[in-house]
Amino acid sequence: MNLFRRFARLALPLTAAAAAIGYVAAGSSAPNVGTYPAAPSASVAPASPTLRAPVEPPSLATPENRWASVGGNPTANIDKAWLEAEGPYKGPLEGRRLVTLTFDDGPSLVYTPQVRKSLAKYGIEATFFVIGKYLEGESYSAQKARKVVQDLAHDGHLIGNHTLDHSQLTAVSFAEATRQIDHSAELIQQTVGAEPLFFRPPFGDLDGALSAHLAARHNRLVLWNVEGKDWESDDADAVFAELTRRLDFARGGIVLLHDWKYSSVVVTQRLLAWLHANRWDPKHPKRAGYEVVGLEEFLNEVEKMPQPYANRAEMNAARVQHFQSLHPAAPQAASTEPVARAPQRPKLQKVSTKR
Ligand SMILES: [Zn+2]
Numbered sequence: 001m002n003l004f005r006r007f008a009r010l011a012l013p014l015t016a017a018a019a020a021i022g023y024v025a026a027g028s029s030a031p032n033v034g035t036y037p038a039a040p041s042a043s044v045a046p047a048s049p050t051l052r053a054p055v056e057p058p059s060l061a062t063p064e065n066r067w068a069s070v071g072g073n074p075t076a077n078i079d080k081a082w083l084e085a086e087g088p089y090k091g092p093l094e095g096r097r098l099v100t101l102t103f104d105d106g107p108s109l110v111y112t113p114q115v116r117k118s119l120a121k122y123g124i125e126a127t128f129f130v131i132g133k134y135l136e137g138e139s140y141s142a143q144k145a146r147k148v149v150q151d152l153a154h155d156g157h158l159i160g161n162h163t164l165d166h167s168q169l170t171a172v173s174f175a176e177a178t179r180q181i182d183h184s185a186e187l188i189q190q191t192v193g194a195e196p197l198f199f200r201p202p203f204g205d206l207d208g209a210l211s212a213h214l215a216a217r218h219n220r221l222v223l224w225n226v227e228g229k230d231w232e233s234d235d236a237d238a239v240f241a242e243l244t245r246r247l248d249f250a251r252g253g254i255v256l257l258h259d260w261k262y263s264s265v266v267v268t269q270r271l272l273a274w275l276h277a278n279r280w281d282p283k284h285p286k287r288a289g290y291e292v293v294g295l296e297e298f299l300n301e302v303e304k305m306p307q308p309y310a311n312r313a314e315m316n317a318a319r320v321q322h323f324q325s326l327h328p329a330a331p332q333a334a335s336t337e338p339v340a341r342a343p344q345r346p347k348l349q350k351v352s353t354k355r
Contacts, residue, residue, distance in 0.1 A: 076214035076221040078206050082312040085225040085254040088305035095286045097252030099275060100298040101126040102224060103259040104162055104200065107134060107148040109141065114265045116152055122272050125294040128152055129162035129200040132184025135191050146191045153192040158295055160198035160222060161185050170205045178213055198222045198295065222295065224256035231258045236266040243271055252290060
């Protein structure tokens with residue numbers, strides 16, 4: 001197992017060609033998840049329209065039904081997850097830019113309810129990747145944190161797993177990494193009554209053995225492609241400008257924000273207003289505009305029209321090439337390229353150790 005982990009770690013940062021091989025290898029090393037009863041592959045048969053029908057609450061209890069609603073098996077392949085974050089493949093004339101919002105490192109007793117209120121104003125369902133530790137124990141803050149998360153779930157937001165205490169999973173032992181995933185999932189399950197089906201590793205870091213562990217857990221890996229470093233900067237103007245610039249460059253995708261600070265609440269409010277003002281109009285489908293959807297619908301659309309690249313590096317190279325062919329004299333085309341893995345240094349809230 002250790003040897004495999006070491007190999008998987010080495011394999012990740014190689015060239016595009018090697019990474020393409022790694023993509024295949026990682027996919028084939030995942031455990032067989034063929035036990036799902038209803039998991040039509042997008043490449044075999046187009047997703048039936050019935051798969052997109054709203055899922056009745058009782059059927060949400062089983063992972064099988066949930067994954068049927070997303071149109072396929074869960075995947076924990078990291079190359080695939082980076083590509084999925086870019087959204088469905090769009091031809092040059094496609095104006096519809098799909099967006100889904102994700103909030104990490106909460107819940108915050110103060111700021112998460114403010115984000116929730118803003119989302120409710122626009123009727124938007126988001127995904128919150130929470131820190132399991134905040135939900136543990138009988139302290140006042142833990143009880144309040146559970147209530148905050150229950151309120152989110154009640155509003156229809158998805159609760160995803162973001163580990164127990166935001167450990168970098170590739171920097172700890174395999175046993176500790178799986179404890180970070182499993183115990184946090186348990187705490188979320190105890191809080192909202194359902195196991196989290198979506199997982200986001202802190203710093204976007206995951207190796208092959210942990211990918212296999214997630215796949216065996218029926219967890220789907222969710223990463224992001226649009227962020228404005230709100231975890232680092234308190235300058236709402238700068239973060240907002242960066243987010244909209246990246247959204248425009250990537251033509252939509254999975255937005256990463258953090259619901260534990262006031263400036264991010266401000267950014268969220270401004271971003272929601274901006275996305276609404278620049279919304280896609282189905283009457284003019286070629287005119288660029290944004291459509292904000294929940295994560296499951298977003299992934300469903302991706303399943304139907306996946307990006308035709310082996311990995312993100314290949315996709316970015318194609319984008320830069322396309323940009324340069326349109327603007328041969330433009331300097332620094334690469335500067336518009338999204339940052340694949342910005343280092344995140346989240347400031348965790350104080351967790352009471354009293355039980
Ligand atoms: Zn995080």
